[in-house]
Amino acid sequence: MTFETEPGFFVTADTWGNPAHPPVLLLHGGGQTRxxxxxxxxxxxxxxxxxxxxxxxxxxxxxxxxxxxxxxxYLASDLRAISxxxxxxxxxxxxxxxxxxxxxxxxxxxxxxxxICTAIVLVDIAPRSEQKGIERIFxxxxxxxxxxxxxxxxxxxxxxxxxxxxxxxxxxxxxxNLRLRQHATGEYRYYxxxxxxxxxxxxQTTDLDRNGSDGSQPTQxxxxxxxAAHALTVPTLIVRxxxxxVVSDKVMAEFLDAVPHVHSVSVADAGHMVVGxxxxxxxxxxxxxxxxxTMKE
Numbered sequence: 001m002t003f004e005t006e007p008g009f010f011v012t013a014d015t016w017g018n019p020a021h022p023p024v025l026l027l028h029g030g031g032q033t034r035x036x037x038x039x040x041x042x043x044x045x046x047x048x049x050x051x052x053x054x055x056x057x058x059x060x061x062x063x064x065x066x067x068x069x070x071x072x073x074y075l076a077s078d079l080r081a082i083s084x085x086x087x088x089x090x091x092x093x094x095x096x097x098x099x100x101x102x103x104x105x106x107x108x109x110x111x112x113x114x115x116i117c118t119a120i121v122l123v124d125i126a127p128r129s130e131q132k133g134i135e136r137i138f139x140x141x142x143x144x145x146x147x148x149x150x151x152x153x154x155x156x157x158x159x160x161x162x163x164x165x166x167x168x169x170x171x172x173x174x175x176x177n178l179r180l181r182q183h184a185t186g187e188y189r190y191y192x193x194x195x196x197x198x199x200x201x202x203x204q205t206t207d208l209d210r211n212g213s214d215g216s217q218p219t220q221x222x223x224x225x226x227x228a229a230h231a232l233t234v235p236t237l238i239v240r241x242x243x244x245x246v247v248s249d250k251v252m253a254e255f256l257d258a259v260p261h262v263h264s265v266s267v268a269d270a271g272h273m274v275v276g277x278x279x280x281x282x283x284x285x286x287x288x289x290x291x292x293x294t295m296k297e
Contacts (some may be wrong), residue, residue, distance in 0.1 A: 001052070005081040012061040013054045017045030022118070023090040024054040024290075025082065027122075030032035031141045031194050033060035035176040038279035040286075047287050052090070054082070058195040060177075065099070070198040071205070076105035083116040084270070091119045095275060096137075096246070100225065107228025119235040120292055121286050123222060124247050124272050126238060126255040127225035128218060133246035133272060134206070136161075141199050147189030151175055154190055164243065164269070165277055173243025208229075217279070229259045235293040237263045239285055241270035241277060262290065 001013045021219035024044050028036045039151045041051035056060040057078055058070050060182045061212055065074070079101055097225040099122040105117055106226065139256040151171040158174065159167055168174070178190040182295055209219045218226070230238075256264055265285045270277035 003078075003082045003085055005057075005078040009057070009063050009065075011054055011057060011063070011078055013052050014041070015053075016041045016051040017049060019087075021048055022269075022294075023088055024088050025049045025079070025090045025092050025117075026051060027079070027101055028054070028059070028090065028096035029096030029098060030137070031059075031114065031192060032095070033177050033193060035060075035173065036275065038275055040275060040279060040283045041282045043163075043280070044287065047291075048115055049290070051093075056101070058198045060193050061120065061259045063094055063173050064195040065197075068195075068197040068201055069159070070195070072100060072104050075101040076108070079105040079152060080109075081195065082265070083176050089116065089118045091121065092117045093121040093123065093286060094125070094274065094275055095123035096125045099123055103127070103225055103228045103232075104200075106234065107231040117234055117291060120232065121236070121289065122236070122238040123282070124239065124241045124244050124274050126247050126251050127229055127258075128222045128251055128254060129246045130248050130251060131210070133244065136245065137272070138199075138203060138206075141192075142203075144192075145196060146180070147183060148178070149187075151178070151187060154178060154269040162271065162277075164271060165273075205219060226258060229262070232259075232261070235263070236261065237265065237275060237288075238263065238287045240266045240284060241267040241272055241274040242266050242271065244272045244274075246272040265289075 002010045004254050005011050006170050013218050026037050026041060028034060028039050034055045037053050041053050044051040047182050056075060058064050092102040144157055154172055155171050161236050177193055179193045181191055183189045211223045231246050256262060267281050
């Protein structure tokens, strides 16, 4: 399935379930693709939802912006355009980058306009994040931009980033996040399927945002995300990985204290990549949340 989010620019998606059922948009994290959701989409469909997993711009099979337009504003604009093309308002389930996109897209909608969604699930992301966790993500994404000689080499890189996660018996799912391309040397190598321009922009934006900050005061980006969170009127859930280095216990407590209408769940023994670390536990948590909110209507 594809969505045209601006003239000539297309976002790719996979779908599960009955299109007449209430839709759930699954928004992956930075550097991932629509294939990162494990069995979540299928389980949502089995539970009576219409699951739509998107490739964000610059990722997977969606268009890559030739001019490097990968800021949160462009991501949020894509999401609003996609929501408007659905026959029913969707639930937004966003991991990391996808969660921030959902926050901005809904929390910064124009005054007097309708919500673009019926509920939001933030997956291990809050308006403020632990800098050490963000730096570890940047370090992982910055490595191996020259590609991998084999799938096994790529798997080793992932294992070093996620040492707590059991190694899969095969690399089929990992292969969906890679593309085999010819290197300048003539050999074919596996590359992560996201635009390197995106990482460069995020790195620059993050550095500028934190320039001169000693960490005691929120950055401009954090203030913006908090404003968006305060503006939410739809049911909202944050699912935190119990051992996450991005959303710590302290960050979670700060968020819930500042925005008390948000519900929360922690998934034990899961890190920042909650969906991959404990997929079925994560999915049960969001299905339970959505069923409760549906019963209130």
